[in-house]
Amino acid sequence: MAPKDTTEFDELAGLPAVDIRSAIRAGRYSGQTAGLAMGCLQGNLVILHRDNAYDFIRYCQRNPKPCPLVGVSDTGNASMPSLGLDIDIRTDIPLYNIYRHGELDTQVSDISEYWSDDSVAFVLGCSFSFEEALLAEGIGLRHIDNGGTVPMYRTNIETAPSGPFSGPMVVSMRPLSSQDAVRASVVTARYPHAHGCPIHIGSPEHIGISDLGEPDWGDPTVFEDGELPVFWACGVTPQAAIRSADIELCITHAPGRMLIADTPSWRAPNT
Amino acid sequence: MAPKDTTEFDELAGLPAVDIRSAIRAGRYSGQTAGLAMGCLQGNLVILHRDNAYDFIRYCQRNPKPCPLVGVSDTGNASMPSLGLDIDIRTDIPLYNIYRHGELDTQVSDISEYWSDDSVAFVLGCSFSFEEALLAEGIGLRHIDNGGTVPMYRTNIETAPSGPFSGPMVVSMRPLSSQDAVRASVVTARYPHAHGCPIHIGSPEHIGISDLGEPDWGDPTVFEDGELPVFWACGVTPQAAIRSADIELCITHAPGRMLIADTPSWRAPNT
CATH class of the missing domain: 3.40.1640.10 (PSTPO5379-like)
Incomplete structure (x- = not known):
């Protein structure tokens, strides 16, 4: 150890x-x-x-x-x-x-x-790269403010298999205002080497997530009024595969x- | 045949x-x-x-x-x-x-x-994708106007080897005005899946090209007054490797x- x-x-x-x-x-x-x-x-x-x-x-x-x-x-x-x-x-x-x-x-x-x-x-x-960029743009990230781990979820989006590696895409989720969701999409699109732009914004059920309050990894997070869940592809995906x-x-x-x-x-x- | x-x-x-x-x-x-x-x-x-x-x-x-x-x-x-x-x-x-x-x-x-x-x-x-984008931006491409093949050159930039594959980077060159060279850099940066932004603008000798009039592949091209040579990484590189x-x-x-x-x-x- x-x-x-x-x-x-x-x-x-x-x-x-x-x-x-x-x-x-x-x-x-x-x-x-x-x-x-x-x-x-x-x-x-x-x-x-x-x-x-x-x-x-x-x-x-x-x-x-x-x-x-x-x-x-x-x-x-x-x-x-x-x-x-x-x-x-x-x-x-x-x-x-x-x-x-x-x-x-x-x-x-x-x-x-x-x-x-x-x-x-x-x-x-990893997401550290784009989170740094979001913070530099003045876009706050709740899991950092709260000293927790970003919540992560299994989705119903299947990855493209290769040999023995396959399985669902795992996503991380950050609650953002509508305006910040758009800005965060633009900023993170410049980071294709760090998961790139979001894969989904809004309705978690559309990607197979039934309860945002029960993440598969990380800590649950709270939403403020008017915030949307913004989902990025997550590096736990290959680990799960x-x-x-x-x-x-x-x-x-x-x-x-x-x-x-x-x-x-x-x-x-x-x- | x-x-x-x-x-x-x-x-x-x-x-x-x-x-x-x-x-x-x-x-x-x-x-x-x-x-x-x-x-x-x-x-x-x-x-x-x-x-x-x-x-x-x-x-x-x-x-x-x-x-x-x-x-x-x-x-x-x-x-x-x-x-x-x-x-x-x-x-x-x-x-x-x-x-x-x-x-x-x-x-x-x-x-x-x-x-x-x-x-x-x-x-x-391949470069067709970004050439289409350049034409859509109103940036003319001489080898297309002249019905020829873009000139390509071996450089002194070594690629990162992997197993038996190695060798110099090959580049394609398009003559552009200073203003279009900047615009073309911005446009092609959005095409990382098609060679991305230029790897060099200006002095060909800095990347080991001694004579632009004698390309290793393709047709020589003419320069108009004030034009710069703009070099993109080229798909001939892996073929040569x-x-x-x-x-x-x-x-x-x-x-x-x-x-x-x-x-x-x-x-x-x-x-």
């Missing part, structure tokens, strides 16, 4: 991405990354055996809104030069989830013992503990 | 994509597709053996500007439902190039005899003979 942290969030806030990764790599920080290295891309991590890599990369190609792929390692190579020259994917994430046959087995802060010559690492863009695929060993980041890249949050790497 | 066409370009112009594909599938048309099914996405085709599929899809992920992947078939399955429900990739392109070990072996209008359970088809967005990779068998569209999809040209499929 992860050792006790010797560095606090507040000590890392304001540092450049490379220094934050250095502290994480040294085992000094295993906490959440939201709010760190503002302006830098953060990403979800998925590590699979090479036998599953092609099916998974094709799953991402077919479902770019829930699975916006921003980096793929060479097989057996833990570096990720397009996201940061020093990145070692085995140590640079604060906390990892180890899944065996879809079940969470343990959490660790260093996966060196799990990494092999057959491992492939995938990094997917991987779990239901019954993969022998899969490693992901622990929730809220992302890879912090050097590349800017407002642009897809390599573009 | 391709049989003699029984349908003329002018008979197809104005027809919906599905009817044009039907004529092509029946072997009645083997000509170019530029100007057909305006508003519909057209794409470059690459067919590889499954053994090369993962390295190639990762090459596209790492080099999205020259290689904007818009569709990948299931292995051994010639349909492409995300681009058109009736598509049969073995028959729906007017003319195919068959490469063996990087050398053009023959051209055919039906690849059924080359397709196997191990074949994978990749479709990549495949040829230099010495792949046993690779099938592509013949130049100018694209897959015509049902999906709109202004939007990446699945988004």
Whole structure:
């Protein structure tokens, strides 16, 4: 299990991405990354055996809104030069989830013992990038104001399958005024590498959500008068697809503990 | 070799994509597709053996500007439902190039005899989509006015390699006034699925092009007073990477003979 942290969030806030990764790599920080290295891309991590890599990369190609792929390692190579020259994917994430046959087995802060010559690492863009952009536009986000986790729901929208990977699209939901819903749509459309524009606004029942008060993940949220639910494709989608695929060993980041890249949050790497 | 066409370009112009594909599938048309099914996405085709599929899809992920992947078939399955429900990739392109070990072996209008359970088809967005958008903005394109092929050049910009695939980025060049160069940058940025915004404007020597009058592919073009050369990443890049990779068998569209999809040209499929 992860050792006790010797560095606090507040000590890392304001540092450049490379220094934050250095502290994480040294085992000094295993906490959440939201709010760190503002302006830098953060990403979800998925590590699979090479036998599953092609099916998974094709799953991402077919479902770019829930699975916006921003980096793929060479097989057996833990570096990720397009996201940061020093990145070692085995140590640079604060906390990892180890899944065996879809079940969470343990959490660790260093996966060196799990990494092999057959491992492939995938990094997917995440909502932190577009939330940063929304806040910069003056669009408030309730789950942040309330210190909670954004509510997430399974929908009745099926993703395009690829090999063993399939399942419903999972969405995150943010309550916004009608005017902010429009502005948020325009702003997030500029972030295709971070889920892009909303996939639905309004009636949750149209996408198979019966009760907004009972999210499948995250915390329920309150609505103010006149607010609409605005739904974005969510990075839990590929995680759910991987779990239901019954993969022998899969490693992901622990929730809220992302890879912090050097590349800017407002642009897809390599573009 | 391709049989003699029984349908003329002018008979197809104005027809919906599905009817044009039907004529092509029946072997009645083997000509170019530029100007057909305006508003519909057209794409470059690459067919590889499954053994090369993962390295190639990762090459596209790492080099999205020259290689904007818009569709990948299931292995051994010639349909492409995300681009058109009736598509049969073995028959729906007017003319195919068959490469063996990087050398053009023959051209055919039906690849059924080359397709196997191990074949994978990749479709990549092409400049037709953004050229259509530029023309709609009133930005003239000289190679179209002159009835020629856009000039293309090898650059000194190396693509990010993946397995056997590597090599220089190839660019297409269009001469534009300073004002149109800016407008064209803004317009084509909205087409990341079709090479996106320019990769360079101005000095060709900065990207390793010594003589604009001697393109590596296509026709030289003339400049009018005050015009700048504007360079976009080009779909010849992956073709050159495949040829230099010495792949046993690779099938592509013949130049100018694209897959015509049902999906709109202004939007990446699945988004």
